[in-house]
Amino acid sequence: MKKLKFTFLLFYFLTTVISAQAQRETRAVWLTTNLRLDWPPNTLDENIQKNRLREIFKDLKEKNFNTIYFQVRSNGSVMFNSDIEPFSPYFTGVAGKPPSYDPLQLAIDLGKEFNIEVHAWVNMIRCFAGSDERILRNPKHLRNAHPNWTVMYLDENGSLSYWLNPGYYEVQDYLVNLLCELTSKYDVDGIHLDFFRYPGKDFEDAKYFDTYGFKMSIDDWRRNNLTTILRKFKEKAKPLNPFLKVGATPIGVRSNLKGATGWEGYSTVFQDTETWLREGLVDYLTPQIYWNFEKNPRFDILAKDWVDKSYNRNIVLGLAAYKDDVIPELNQMIEYGRSIGAAGVAFFRYEHISGKKNNFYSDIVFPPNMPWKVSDNNFVPENINCTFEDLSDDEVLINWDNNHAIKNPSQIKFYVLYDNTNQKTISKIISLDKRSAKLKFANPSKLAYNYTIGKIDRLWNEVNLSNPILVKVPYLSELKNASQVNIHPILITQKSSEVLLSVHSFSNQKAFIYLTSIENIPRVEELELSLGTNIIKLADNIKLIKSIKINFESDGREEVLNLF
The missing domain is CATH 3.20.20.80 (Glycosidases)
Structure with a gap:
């Protein structure tokens, strides 16, 4: 695995990721x-x-x-x-x-x-x-x-x-x-x-x-x-x-x-x-x-x-x-x-x-439940065992083993890969003949993600669920190990178009970030921090930011960065 190059700055992340709530409709x-x-x-x-x-x-x-x-x-x-x-x-x-x-x-x-x-x-x-x-x-x-x-x-x-x-x-x-x-x-x-x-x-x-x-x-x-x-x-x-x-x-x-x-x-x-x-x-x-x-x-x-x-x-x-x-x-x-x-x-x-008009939905959901409809109550609980392996710095392969023959195959639709990191959301739908799925973390917002594999029946109901697996993003895991001793924010330029930030928090707390652009336009962001190292992709263009002040709500810390 290639080594990462770091640039140390007193800085903090400017974006948060909101996970869509699981639903059926x-x-x-x-x-x-x-x-x-x-x-x-x-x-x-x-x-x-x-x-x-x-x-x-x-x-x-x-x-x-x-x-x-x-x-x-x-x-x-x-x-x-x-x-x-x-x-x-x-x-x-x-x-x-x-x-x-x-x-x-x-x-x-x-x-x-x-x-x-x-x-x-x-x-x-x-x-x-x-x-x-x-x-x-x-x-x-x-x-x-x-x-x-x-x-x-x-x-x-x-x-x-x-x-x-x-x-x-x-x-x-x-x-x-x-x-x-x-x-x-x-x-x-x-x-x-x-x-x-x-x-x-x-x-x-x-x-x-x-x-x-x-x-x-x-x-x-x-x-x-x-x-x-x-x-x-x-x-x-x-x-x-x-x-x-x-x-x-x-x-x-x-x-x-x-x-x-x-x-x-x-x-x-x-x-x-x-x-x-x-x-x-x-x-x-x-x-x-x-x-x-x-x-x-x-x-x-x-x-x-x-x-x-x-x-x-x-x-x-x-x-x-x-x-x-x-x-x-x-x-x-x-x-x-x-x-x-x-x-x-x-x-x-x-x-x-049709075409490019009217994009109403940003996530995958199943049709609504119909509990009054017949479903096969004879499904035997089966162990779906999941593992994963690193393919590259930002790609992993999830494998699962479903040794039991699929009973009543006409009543099963597919496998589904759930992301349970925040709330249970559908990441991928996978055909029944597959036993693996590749995941590429182009813009990761966390160090690790929690996944499970489920088996879905004709009525879109979950009939079997695998063990949970914690998938660590390879290059972010390396970054965390390299930055654990730093209490100040770290700016990481991974690619020319990508900026990552590592920030250490002493508790679960809120932070308020006061940003001033090079045109002297102020903006305030409210963020939720987790205990330990937080790593996230920065959405703002670093070249357009003049100064940053970060106030940590619980411990009263303040970080100030003047970029110009």
Whole structure:
């Protein structure tokens, strides 16, 4: 190991490191395939399509997102291999003709590679809207295969759409069978239901309701029709995939509140979301709260109402990342959601957070816990033994030995490397076939770090944890040994662009640093010192500092340094 060169100065460090608090939350985005809004790109070249999807997953991974709502059904066509409905025309240009690859399977594979959950986003009741009528000419489309199941609807703007009538038992079973086909064929992390509602009160189903003499109001009947679909799906889906997360995205106003009035989910489009949550028919809801903090309907009032009536299920706040009056408040919305106990947020839609825009998350977190979901209680505690070795002055190799064969490998996702130095935070996610991980300490803030290796199951829960290991940064350990006898600060120029400081404190205490720049601009820093030697990277440019005075709170020491 090379020897370090030291320069001795009466000096002190100017920066502290704040460790992000460990947490779990949904960080989701809707990836829209309808009309090629987010993906696939406007080309029939399959290689370009596949490469673009990889770029999207990579971008979201770098932004520390953990969930994608991947649209697989819109306008009565699908983006997966189905025996029930025709394939979307957006991949080959022909409705009913799939590409040579499977788009949903590709998304699932990329999700596993980048450790992002993939929820299959399904448009449920609406089966056509817009001007692209290619799909309507396919004989398998619902308007052709089952015209009596569909209702034509004109909205207030005169736009035409077709909707299924969920009052028909055949329609309920059709949708449940479609969801079960999806669940049985694909190892998706979740099912995400959209347009799971009526278009409005003037839906033409009164004749059917009157004919069969249902003993409830038509409003209650409509709400029950949607809820019945969920009940049927829950019964059939659990044996297919006990880990499946079932969610829905209702409209943002559940019922009118003071300061938050508008189109109501319960009374206008007949979404009985409280029953869905109370009966455990959904694991999460992502209400579309597409407004800001100031205007009616107010975001904060609606968000609090959803969280307060969650029945211990997850509420993920849907954010309108495309609205000019919402964009400046997105970070505030994330923080507000955390403060009221929301399970996270989802951004509509990918285009509006893509590229270099809007970096909301600086750390890795897992999706929220769902303690009501089944988990394998038969995991046998296994010893994961960790060691480490120095590779260079600033790089170490962590090794672990998991001699036991992984039981139920389909239920395990990966290993995770935790940094427990301050608080338990995720340092790296590591695939199950690995037994080592390299760590490079480019800008170390401590002499040593405390790490553990954990094994994570399908629901992102920790099932095994290794022994803790104390990893010492090689060149800082050498520095500490060389400077233990010095009670005055030491300035170390390790590299031309890097300045390290070693400072000895006689106790855990605060220090106040008064800095004056060469332009005579003063600044005060308050720092927390630990007993013994403290070593940290200096952020300020040493050439711009004129003088420094350091006051140690507990022992009353004062150090003064005049650099000019």
